[in-house]
Structures are given as C-alpha cells and as structure tokens.
Amino acid sequence: MNDQAPINKIIPFSNVDGPGNRTSIFFQGCTYACKFCHNPETIRLCIHCGACVPGCPTGALRRENGLVRWNATDCVQCDACLKACPHMSSPRIRWMRAEEVFHEIRRAFPYIEGITVSGGDCTLYAAFLKELFPLVRAFGKTCLIDGNGAYDFTRDPELLEVCDGVMLDIKAADPEWSRFLIGNDGACALRSLDGLLRAGKLAEVRTVIFPGRDHENEETVRTVAQQIQNACPYKIIRYRPFGVRTEFQALLGEDTTEFEEAERYASLARSLGATKAFVV
Amino acid sequence: MSEALHVIQDPTLTYRQQLVGLARLGESTDRSLRYSDAYYAAKAKGALCDLNEGVMPFRPRYICPDYELLFQKGCEFLQLDPPKDLLEAVNVLEIFYCHVPSITTYPVYLGDLDKLLEPFVVKEDRAYAKKVLKLFLRNIDRVQTDSFVHADIGPEDSVTGRLLLELTEEMQLAVPNLTLRYDPEKTSDDFALACVRCMLKTAKPSFANHRMFLKEWGDRYAIASCYNGLMIGGGGYTLPRMRLYECSLDARDADDFIARVLPAYIDLQLEYMDKRVKFIVEESSFFKTNFLVTEGFVRQENFTGMFGVVGLAECCNHLLGIADVRKGFGLNPEATRLGLRIMDAIQERVAEHTAPYCDAFDHHYRLHAQVGIDTDGMDDSPGTRIPIGAEPAMLDQLEVNEQFHPYFPTGTGDIFKFEETWAKTPEAVLSIIKGSLSRSLRYFSGYLENNDVVRVTGYLVKKSEIEKLRQKKQSLNQVTLYGMGAQDGGHALDRRIQTHE
Numbered sequence A: 001m002n003d004q005a006p007i008n009k010i011i012p013f014s015n016v017d018g019p020g021n022r023t024s025i026f027f028q029g030c031t032y033a034c035k036f037c038h039n040p041e042t043i044r045l046c047i048h049c050g051a052c053v054p055g056c057p058t059g060a061l062r063r064e065n066g067l068v069r070w071n072a073t074d075c076v077q078c079d080a081c082l083k084a085c086p087h088m089s090s091p092r093i094r095w096m097r098a099e100e101v102f103h104e105i106r107r108a109f110p111y112i113e114g115i116t117v118s119g120g121d122c123t124l125y126a127a128f129l130k131e132l133f134p135l136v137r138a139f140g141k142t143c144l145i146d147g148n149g150a151y152d153f154t155r156d157p158e159l160l161e162v163c164d165g166v167m168l169d170i171k172a173a174d175p176e177w178s179r180f181l182i183g184n185d186g187a188c189a190l191r192s193l194d195g196l197l198r199a200g201k202l203a204e205v206r207t208v209i210f211p212g213r214d215h216e217n218e219e220t221v222r223t224v225a226q227q228i229q230n231a232c233p234y235k236i237i238r239y240r241p242f243g244v245r246t247e248f249q250a251l252l253g254e255d256t257t258e259f260e261e262a263e264r265y266a267s268l269a270r271s272l273g274a275t276k277a278f279v280v
Numbered sequence B: 001m002s003e004a005l006h007v008i009q010d011p012t013l014t015y016r017q018q019l020v021g022l023a024r025l026g027e028s029t030d031r032s033l034r035y036s037d038a039y040y041a042a043k044a045k046g047a048l049c050d051l052n053e054g055v056m057p058f059r060p061r062y063i064c065p066d067y068e069l070l071f072q073k074g075c076e077f078l079q080l081d082p083p084k085d086l087l088e089a090v091n092v093l094e095i096f097y098c099h100v101p102s103i104t105t106y107p108v109y110l111g112d113l114d115k116l117l118e119p120f121v122v123k124e125d126r127a128y129a130k131k132v133l134k135l136f137l138r139n140i141d142r143v144q145t146d147s148f149v150h151a152d153i154g155p156e157d158s159v160t161g162r163l164l165l166e167l168t169e170e171m172q173l174a175v176p177n178l179t180l181r182y183d184p185e186k187t188s189d190d191f192a193l194a195c196v197r198c199m200l201k202t203a204k205p206s207f208a209n210h211r212m213f214l215k216e217w218g219d220r221y222a223i224a225s226c227y228n229g230l231m232i233g234g235g236g237y238t239l240p241r242m243r244l245y246e247c248s249l250d251a252r253d254a255d256d257f258i259a260r261v262l263p264a265y266i267d268l269q270l271e272y273m274d275k276r277v278k279f280i281v282e283e284s285s286f287f288k289t290n291f292l293v294t295e296g297f298v299r300q301e302n303f304t305g306m307f308g309v310v311g312l313a314e315c316c317n318h319l320l321g322i323a324d325v326r327k328g329f330g331l332n333p334e335a336t337r338l339g340l341r342i343m344d345a346i347q348e349r350v351a352e353h354t355a356p357y358c359d360a361f362d363h364h365y366r367l368h369a370q371v372g373i374d375t376d377g378m379d380d381s382p383g384t385r386i387p388i389g390a391e392p393a394m395l396d397q398l399e400v401n402e403q404f405h406p407y408f409p410t411g412t413g414d415i416f417k418f419e420e421t422w423a424k425t426p427e428a429v430l431s432i433i434k435g436s437l438s439r440s441l442r443y444f445s446g447y448l449e450n451n452d453v454v455r456v457t458g459y460l461v462k463k464s465e466i467e468k469l470r471q472k473k474q475s476l477n478q479v480t481l482y483g484m485g486a487q488d489g490g491h492a493l494d495r496r497i498q499t500h501e
C-alpha cells in the first residue's frame, strides 16, 4: 500500500497515553469537530491558504508553488501559526509512510511499553495502522488506539486483530446532547464500545463531565458503567475551558468542573459496577 | 580579614563546620609536598583543580570499610564485639561510622545496609525493627551531617530494603544518599517500583547499573559519596580533575587539543596523583597505624586514584566555536562525536600510565566524571553532562549519556527532573530506567519538581535548608552551602523538567 498519513506530532515518552511509558503518535484530521476540543488545530487538513505564514517569527513557514512548507529545524514551537489558522489546522504536518514512522520511533523501544496512536482521529488512517502495528509488535511492543468513537470497530476485525486495545471516548449517551456536542447521535461510539468489550480489546473508556450538566453527565456515566463493569479503567475527566475555542467557551461555560463534582460521577460509576472508575 | 577570622566569624557555619574549615587552613600552611611548576601554572589557570583536597593528604579521600568483616569479628580498637541482634548491630555501625575518615570528615560509604542488617531484622517483629531502623537513620542524619554519606541496597528485595524505603519516605531526610544496585535478573519489578515511588517522593534512591559495575569491579564494589564506584575494603586515594573547558582555551583547534594540549594536561594530573598517592601510602600514618588498616577493614592494595574530568560539553563547544549551548554538545552530532574522541584519548593515555599502589587495578587509575563544585558557575558542566537549560528531550539525553557512561568506572551519572504527573505513573518511570540500564547507562537519578529534598549535582539538599542559609542561619548539613552555590552559580535546580509535552 505504502500510503502516507499526515503526522501532527510524535512524542517519544508519554506517561498519559495508556499504561507505562509510551510513544505517542498524533495524526492530523478528525471526523468530528467537538465543541470542547482542546487541540482544535488537529481537526482539519491544511488547505494551504497561507494565512499563518506572515506571523511566523522565525521564517519556518514559506510559500512554495502554492503550498505552505514548514521547516522543522527553524521552528521554535511558539504556536503562533496554530492561533492564526482559521481552518482548525496546522502547517506543522509531516506526511509519512508507516515504515518511516516505524524507523523514527524505533529508538525509543528500549524505554517504552508500546505505542499509542491518537489524533485527531487516527482511525481515519486505518490502513496505515494495519501496516504500522505489525512492525511494532514484532519487537514485543504493544499498540493502543486512542479512539474518539467515530470509527465502527465492529466492522474492522482486521484492525482489532493487530492492535492490543482501544481507549475509547464516550462523549455522550443522550442522542440530542451528542448532536449538540459532536454533531452526531453517538450511536456508533456505543456500538464500538459493545464490540470492543466482546472482542476483549477495550483498554479504557473516558468521559468528560461538564459543569452543571447533571442530567447529561449522569446518563453518559450510567450507560458506560453498566456496560463495561470492571472490564477496564473508566476515566472521568473534568471539563476545562483552557484551549477550547472562545465561541464554544460561551456555550459550555468558562468554569472548570469541580473535582468533587467529577468524583460524584466516579463513585456513581463504581456503585454501578465499574470498579475501576476514577477522576483524572 | 584573615581567612581564619572569616571562618570564626561566619554566622552560617556550625561549630563542626568551623572546625573543618580551620583544619583545612592549618593543613595548608605546610609546604613539604611540592609539585612541578607546570602543575602550579595549570592550577592557577584553572585548567587543573585539586577540589580543595588540601596540600597534605593525611588519609585517602574515600574509604569503604568492609562492614561484613566488622560484623564477623568485631573491632578490637573500638572494643566492639560482633553484634548478636539488631540493636547491637546498629549500635556497632553508629560507633564505627564516627571513626571512618574521608575528605569530608564523614564516612562516604555506610555499607550495603540491607544485606548487613537483614539477618537481624528478620528475627524481630516488623514494627520493632522499623522503630530501630528509624532511630538508626535519625542518628545518621543528625551525626553524619553531610550529603556525601551514602548507603547501598539491592539488587535483591529484602525486608530491610523495604523498611529503609518506607522510612526514607516518612522521614524526608537528605542524609544518607541511597543507591539501588539494579539487576534485571535479580531485582523484581515490585521492588524496583517501590524504589521508583520513593525516588519520586524523596529524590532517592538512585539506580546503579549493577551488571556494568560487576564487570569492572567484581562483586565487592560500593557506590559511595555522590555516585562513586569503589572497591569494598578499599577506596579512592585522591580525586583531582581536569577542567576541560579551561584546558581547551590553550588549543588552536580540536586536533591541536587532542594531539598537544590534552596529553600535557593529562600528564600533569597524573604526576600530581602519583605524588599524592605515594605520600599517603609512604609518608602519612594512615596505612601504617590506622585501625581500619591494621585490623583489615581496608587494604591498601584495594585503593585506586580517581582521575576526574569536568566540563566536556563546554570544551567541545569551545573547540568547535559553538556559542549557543542549544546547538552544541549533546544536541549536535559533530560536537558529541568530538566528545567521544576526547574521552577516547583521555582513557587511552590514563590506561598507559603505570600508577603506584593500585595493585587491585592492574596498576591503573580509573576515570571519574566529576560532578562539579559550587564555584564552577556555568563554565564547566558536571562530567560529560549536557549543560543545564540545553538538555534535549529525555530520549536524546539518555542516548548521549549512554555513549559516555562506560568511560567512568569510578562514577558518573545524570539527573532527570520529572513533572508532577509522573508521580502517578511509577511504571512509566521504571520503563525508562530499565531501558537505559539495559543499554549502557551507568547511573540514573531522578526527582520530582516541587519536592523539598532535591538532587543538586550528585548530592541531595533540602530546599528549605538552602533558604535557611540565605537568611544567614546555620544549616546542620555542611553540604547545604554547596547546594546554594550550585543553585546560584550553576542554576543546578533549573534543569529541564520531563513532561509529556
């Protein structure tokens, strides 16, 4: 196949993307455009409009034959381009083949448990993942997928076969609330949850708790907890306005969910049998 | 003001610190041990440094007594019988420690505490054993008041090892420094994880590459002082250091440095070491009459000289005309390669030299990556470390370290500062440690930002104690002062924090 995928970032050592020390690979592009996204610059592919070029303080961005080119060596990671981009994108993308990614991450292998692919939505590049994972697993390293729930894993047994587990976002159980938050009714995510459970590939579930949305929060937590029981950890995440686009801060509030409020939902989940529920 | 009066009037020095300061001054009045003019010139330039070891070495710099022997046959001079229970064992050690000399006047090696005490600990009720060990640690912290006081544990799990970790967490003391000898086959993940958790709370223990030390030293090695590999029943005579940045100022370019400048300075430092070693063995009374020697707790043939280097990064950057440390040694393959060439040259020349009184080491000195002293400022980074503030991402930093650690049997190490979230994921930290030690990292130290006990360049201090000194109050630990100097001059506490970006 030798398809290329747009890679937003590779972090050699990460302790927050699954068990142990892991290399995290972030893909560019997402099926959703969640209102509460903290990394909106990963949502769309760059359309080379050039709006970010003039603001780059180091000349790391250049126009060339109608394309915007990024020079990694000159970049100082100031993020000015991300703020300037009106298209929820980033110019700092590398199009890479699976073997190229493999060669780059290989040197981290002695120090890591495995890799986690994330996004954006990495499942947009399922074919790429099916090439990458066997290369990594040949070295005894595990491969986890960080999924936003858009991908119907039940229809891709081949992908499930080559991955060690999926960490799944369940953003909303109520279809209305789901439509408001992410633009679809959320049924696909729930179907994946069920399928992954059956396949023994559910590594972790995560739900964000929004301040003051008692009814919606409770419905999501109940649905997940009853379903997963003690099969995997259930991370209850507090909504934080930091990084969220301002127009949506207005809709979702500028408050952070209190720890106590999140903890209430974690204990609700535990009382329903999801014994590995906790607040992060 | 005379230097003596300065010491006497200094409000931040405790009585014992004044005593040591005045003794140093007294020692320096003698002129019997002379070196060549070229040596003095190099010293005046700052190219060679004697680490304030004093002009008259009246004892080896580091001494690692054979405590097993002490427990087997007792000590005649100190009138101590072999201990029969835990209380006697710690009492014997507490007394003995007070009679082990060193450059700091405090013992730099307290023994493999878990192995020594385990037979006694397992005979006691756990709570009682813990109480006794707690008082033992308190005694060490208040009596051996110096962060270069060092104890070792591992590689195997033990009740004593676990109790020492528990107490280290509960008591939050800077003394003693602590090392786990880590061996992937002998150290269980569970015990290693307990050590990681303790390290993230207290900045200790550090992790030593047991297999690497075994290969070089055999199974009777100690980790003493900062991170110094030495032989048990022996030690280190002396530790001077080449300040490689200052050395490099004499060179026209890298080739000139390696061909001409470096060998000359190496030879001067070797000459200096030879003279001191001979003086300690032949002139001073230590190896003739000290009870440690006469009763066999140390043997002269188990000592070696430690050939120190410091500032390799700045040396390479200077020779290549690199002004921005972020583009220099450790981050720039050309500079790092030059570093390897320089280390090869040093290693080779030191290995060619026949050293006096180093019988257990085939008559050779061993290299040491000196950790820097408080007055170094930003000119010379410790040993072969990447300058603070320029550290690359951790993976790159480890890979650079792994290339340089094998050169230094008598010690080197690097320190990694972790951001808060890592406290919740000790397994992730352990993966990193295991990975690096399975390659060729020699010694790994870590601590969490915002801890009170922090690792400066090799030793531990409490940030709260540094604050005391700033307010012109006394600190019981004589090393706190160095910590303040390293923080002010070398920005030693500003090293890169390992985040997940």
Ligand code: SF4
Pocket: A055, A056, A057, A058, A059, A060, A061, A070, A074, A075, A076, A077, A078, A079, A080, A081, A082, A092
């Ligand atoms: S982050 Fe963007 S704006 Fe900043 S230097 Fe890099 S490319 Fe330029």
Ligand code: SF4
Pocket: A045, A046, A047, A048, A049, A050, A051, A052, A053, A068, A084, A085, A086, A087, A088, A089, A090, A091
């Ligand atoms: S990153 Fe955004 S602003 Fe820059 S060229 Fe691409 S789409 Fe335009």
